Amino acid sequence: MAKEFSYYAALSPQGEPFTKTFKGFNDKEGLEFVLRKLKKVENAFYSKPAIVLESTGHYSQRIVHFFCNRGFKVFLVNPLISHSIKSSLIRKVKTDKVDAEELARLYFIKTLKEVQLNNDYFLNLKVLSRTAVLLAEQRVNMINQFTAAVEQVMPTYPKIFSNIASETSLAILAKYSSPYSLKQAPKQEIIDIICSNSRRGLK
Structure with a gap:
């Protein structure tokens, strides 16, 4: 997740890639585009997908707020945890797309704490x-x-x-x-x- 955009990876309930990793801008139009992508995932597996995000300060906060207000379960991951897991994996390529996929896999291999939004x-x-x-x-x-x-x-x-x-x-x-x-x-x-x-x- 960056200031202007984020990369998204969608995995099946078995932890396998469901769609190609895609880029979505963090503005209104970009987030609506992401919602349409997530709707396809929901229709395919008859279940609303969980959202796993890496904490990036105030950049991630408004994205968390966006998804929580639309009924998604959101899990915010401390960068120290995600980095330690990613660094333990042997790989030749390091890209935002690969990072997004590995971040999504944390949902299956680690107990994550769901975000509970406070009053606006x-x-x-x-x-x-x-x-x-x-x-x-x-x-x-x-x-x-x-x-x-x-x-x-x-x-x-x-x-x-x-x-x-x-x-x-x-x-x-x-x-x-x-x-x-x-x-x-x-x-x-x-x-x-x-x-x-x-x-x-x-x-």
Whole structure:
């Protein structure tokens, strides 16, 4: 499974290749094409096929979601497990098509855990929470880098504001980027900038 497409191999209940390995794109049209292929497998064996996928982070998550919502049993395989099994097999050719077939065979030779989807709201909240944590960490790193850069030019400036990245501080630095320009600035100009950007009272 890749970002744009995936390779699919369909095996019979005896573990033998049923169709040629085929490529399906991970967009709406591509997945509808895959569903039509799977319908042929279902009609041939009178049973809805199980889907075995190798976990590839967020790329695989939406594919898992797609098949689970359409009533398929989906099994997500840790890449460490599938790689260890594939590396133990002696073969001359290594291609995505061969890998897809060997991944499908894991269904017959290893006990796999079926994916149980959580509520959509929970899944969305999980993604948003991870993103919020990541953005918070990035913000802290940027403020630390920004503070270090300002200290190179104005060593005492960070002592003036409790938050050097506040709107008021940034407004002053945007207009007066050196100690000299800040020192030469009219006092009332500085007061006006602080009054128009600070949420605190005039006192």
